[in-house]
Amino acid sequence: MRRIGVISDTHNLLRPEASAFLRGCDQIIHGGDICEQRILDELAAIAPLTVVRGNNDMGAWARDIPETALFDLHGVRFYAIHNLAELPIDPVAAGVRVVVSGHSHRPLAQECDGVLYVNPGSAGPRRFKLPISAAELLLDGGAITPRIVELVAR
Template sequence: MRRIGLISDTHDLLRPEALAFLRGCDHIIHGGDICDPRILGELAGIASLTVVRGNNDRGAWAQDIPETASFEIDGVRFHAIHNLAELSIDPVAAGVRVVVSGHSHRPLAQARDGVLYVNPGSAGPRRFRLPISVAELLLDGGAITPRIVELVAR
């Protein structure tokens, strides 16, 4: 079984609660709006890392971060993008089983047409009344089990 950690919209803030949740993951996906390159170093110290650039990731440090990433873990095809509204591929036709996004700050895990769409929500500063959250995917053979976790911020 593999544990994939999902985090997005940190906006310059990597909470200790988020780090604690991500420890023990086999891979981490950051859905963009990182805003501070030091966050990537901390996450890469926990597990292998896939990152996409968000609309607030600007400057020289962010230029090499791709806007989308397609990759495979244990035979499961993933596609990551910051803003789901900008998805330009047909996940079903591309053989994608999981689309990871961010941007909206709204946590979501929803299956459509055999594709699991997951937005871990925002792990950074609270926005409006939306929760502070992260997520995980458990990969076990062909099964994918999502779990969104609301963090209790100190």
């Protein structure tokens, strides 16, 4: 079994609860709005990291971060993008099994037409009354089990 950590919208804040949750992951995917290179350095010290740029990721440090990423992990095809509303591909036609996004700060794990859409919510500063959260994907053969975890009690 493989454990993939999913985090987004850290907005320059990597909480100790988020770091603790991600320890032991085989891979981490960040869905954008990182806001500072230091966050990526801290995450990369925990596990290999795949990251996409969010609308708040500006400056020289973010220039080389892609807006989208299509990649395979442990036999599963993933697509990552910050804002799901800007999805430029048909995931089913592209053979994508999991789409990771961020932007809305609203956690979501929902399957549609055989594609699992995962938004871990925001792990950074609280926005409105939305939870502070992250997600994990457990890959076991062909099975993918998502779990969204609230990191900080309201």
